[in-house]
Amino acid sequence: MLRSAWVLPAFLSLAAAQAPPVQFRNAAESAGLKFVLENAASPEKRMIETMAGGLAAFDYNNDGRTDIFFTNGAAYPSNRKADPKYFNRMFRNDGNLKFTDVTAETGLAGEGYGMGASAADYDNDGFVDLFVANVGNSRLYRNLGNGKFKDVTQESGIVDNEWAVAAAWFDYDNDGKLDLWVTHYAKWPPATDRFCGDSQKNIRVYCHPKYFQGLPNRLFHNLGNGKFEDVTKSAGLLVSPGRGMGVAVGDYDADGRMDVFVTNDNEPNSLFHNLGNGKFEEVALIAGVAMMDSGKPVASMGADFRDYDNDGWPDIVVVDLYNETFPLFRNTGKGGFRDATYASGLARLSSKFSGWGPGLADFNLDGWKDLFVSSAHVNDIVEQFEHTEYRQPNRILLNEKGIFRDVSSTAGSDFQVARAHRGLAFADFNQDGLLDAVVSSLNDPAELWINSTITDGEWLIVQLEGVRSNRDGIGARLQWGNQYNVMTTAMGYSSSAHFGVHFGAPKGQAPAALEILWPSGKRQAVATPKAGQVIKVKEEQ
DSSP states (O other), X not given: OGGGGGOOOGGGOOOOOSOOOOOEEEOHHHHTOOOBBOOOOOTTOOGGGGSOOOEEEEOTTOSSSOEEEEXXXXXXXXXXXXXXXXXXXXXXXXXXXXXXXXXXXXXXXXXXXXXXXXXXXTTOSSXXXXXXXXXXXXXXXXXXXXXXXXXXXXXXXXXXXXXXEEEEEEOTTOSSSOEEEEEEOBOSSOSSOOOOEETTTTEEOOOOGGGSOBBOOEEEEEEETXXXXXXXXXXXXXXXXXXXXXXXXXXXXXXXXXXXXXXXXXXXXXXXXXXXXXXXXXXXXXXXXXXXXXXXXXXXXXXXXXXXXXXXXXXXXXXXXTTTOOOEEEEOSSSOEEEOTTTTTHHHHHTTSXXXXXXXXXXXXXXXXXXXXXXXXXXXXXXXXXXXXXXXXXXXXXXXXXXXXXXXXXXXXXGGOOBOEEEEEEEOTTSSSSOEEEEEEBTEEEEEEEEOOOOOOEEEEEEEEOSSSOTTOTTOEEEETTEEEEOOOEETTTEEEESOEEEEEOTTOOXXXXXXXXXXXXXXXXXXXXXXXEEEEEOOO
């Protein structure tokens, strides 16, 4: 197995010190990040209104600072961006925590009802491109490298007119070119305009997901020269439809090929094992990630696919709704997973709130990936029938050697604000080595969570440049001491983060070596990287 060569000497292992308390402050308003997610709520209670909100964090102009893109809704009933308030929005990071709206000059106002965003350099030209998942008529934007984007949807061959929710870039055949996976929710509009609620009292509510017919995921193979081929059928994906909500990629069995995990709404989740011959096999049930040990599907939202317990194997965390608990599937290293929801403490901590976007990252530089969750329920009708709130504060769960502790109440006064949170992405927006977060909210201002944790921990951000591998190095596995991470831009709920790979370590315990396993199979060691910096690593020939 490829993982066998990943074990470094024991003296490089990290011991978690006393974890510094995590602190955040919302700098959106002062930074000029002024965006309100408009979902165009209607009396018809359309399901799409509850599910908007994906976003992307990436450096579109190669100035070394991470910029922010927000998807947005569209006017009812046309589903067109008939008013500027419905435009997708692009904000340029000018440094010193100041952002400028550059939507017009970049050409990213978009069209249609937006759901998700996925950023990556699909044409290997050194500029990050953008795919926007829409309720029909999804769009691909090529970064021209001059501060502008061009809509190349039709000429690229990426034609997707279904209700797309999320997408992920990854190189499924390891040919050095990024392919695109698109996750769909259901047929839209539905065949019948079902009335849900109390017709006698004329009280209409959003319908339960069971009334919506799920769809297969779709896979587009990158042929090069800006062209893609729809290989959904030949890849074996038509036989596994679902009400897809989130997508995350990772090599769970260490065979050198990226696999795909998809959350399904009130249905068993899907895990697509990459067989290496252009085909995928859906193995969620036998791998142990279709459902928790209870055997009951939950309202799965977003997911993250990373190693939370520092054992070298990527795990999967999922968020869902009130009274369901957030599933955590621990990778056993034997081709399967075990339900660690209770053992990790997540069951007790998460049962009383709801989540949309989860993300695992080390916010206090203690060497363990913490869990940030963009939190809210689906709609306000729950306040009448359940003992929970629709709008909820975000959550931060501290990872203490594989056991989580909720520290949300002490994360700062700003952090206690309740909203209908949706999309989530991480990056170091103010370039201080601490990971920050950006969160969207239905009909409320977006939030820019600047990490103000006081810590003497050390950090390292690794930015990759593939040569034989795709230029972004998506799919590369990195080891720093006993910590493992993967280069991926898919995260949270319908969102994307393209800034590099982040590591943290307690003071004086920064490992002396970094090892990278590229998608090409090339193994590369970087000797004694100095902590406290962003390092750029180019793949050796």
